[in-house]
Amino acid sequence: MPESPDTSQDGEPLRVxxxxxxxxxxxxxxxxxxxxxxxxxxxxxxxxxxxDADQLVIDLEGLTFMDSSGLSLLLHAxxxxxxxxxxxxxxxxxxxxxxLLEVTRADQFFELIDP
Amino acid sequence: xxxxxxxxxxxxxxxxxxxxxxxxxxxxxxxxREYAExxxxxxxxxxLAVSEAATNVVLHAYRDERxxxxxxxxxxxxxxxxxxxxxxxxxxxxxxxxxxxxxGLPIISQLADTVEMDxxxxxxxxxxxxxxxx
Numbered sequence: 001m002p003e004s005p006d007t008s009q010d011g012e013p014l015r016v017x018x019x020x021x022x023x024x025x026x027x028x029x030x031x032x033x034x035x036x037x038x039x040x041x042x043x044x045x046x047x048x049x050x051x052d053a054d055q056l057v058i059d060l061e062g063l064t065f066m067d068s069s070g071l072s073l074l075l076h077a078x079x080x081x082x083x084x085x086x087x088x089x090x091x092x093x094x095x096x097x098x099x100l101l102e103v104t105r106a107d108q109f110f111e112l113i114d115p
Numbered sequence: 116x117x118x119x120x121x122x123x124x125x126x127x128x129x130x131x132x133x134x135x136x137x138x139x140x141x142x143x144x145x146x147x148r149e150y151a152e153x154x155x156x157x158x159x160x161x162x163l164a165v166s167e168a169a170t171n172v173v174l175h176a177y178r179d180e181r182x183x184x185x186x187x188x189x190x191x192x193x194x195x196x197x198x199x200x201x202x203x204x205x206x207x208x209x210x211x212x213x214x215x216x217x218x219g220l221p222i223i224s225q226l227a228d229t230v231e232m233d234x235x236x237x238x239x240x241x242x243x244x245x246x247x248x249x
Binding site: 095104 | 138218221
């Protein structure tokens with residue numbers, strides 16, 4: 001079960017946990033996703049999309065903040081979805097994160113599952 | 116050492132200067148969010164808009180390695196919150212190496228009641244207003 005380093009101790013408030021169960025690879029995010037933490041998420045995202053899992057679930061329930069730095073990574077992942085042959089589902093988007101997806105109309109690009 | 120260069124908070128509002136680095140984006144938006152909550156603006160909307168504005172500064176304002184700064188001002192005026200993000204960079208010019216997808220300003224336009232941009236060779240000043248009493 002790959003897991004990115006918990007960087008919260010040095011001031012980077014994002015935790016990304018990857019877990020594979022059968023054909024489903026889940027990335028669970030907690031904390032804040034912005035320009036200072038986007039690189040950590042992108043690395044895990046690319047790792048997940050590089051596996052042969054049929055489905056990638058991106059769980060945003062633990063996110064307390066996300067801006068366009070995170071959103072652009074989700075959109076890029078969506079663009080790679082077909083080439084990777086891996087279906088993406090975004091779950092757990094609520095509050096501020098959900099608002100960002102709606103304001104940008106990015107919600108139409110993802111299969112959003114309510115928490 | 117903190118990224119905060121100066122904290123000149125006054126009764127009238129918030130006036131802070133930050134180094135133009137990635138970590139400062141978080142510090143800037145948190146500072147304005149706290150102020151927005153105190154004066155009755157929607158903290159979620161204001162925080163997101165400031166994060167986008169500060170991210171634009173970090174990505175686009177200064178395209179060399181020298182450490183630079185940007186200023187964030189927030190002030191409540193009657194029925195609105197005024198937020199200004201100002202840098203002394205190169206202004207709004209195309210950036211072919213931009214890592215972003217150009218979502219920042221459209222998002223700000225959706226969130227703020229009004230947005231004004233003053234761009235020139237001495238930098239970009241982004242002025243946003245948000246309703247109070249939400």
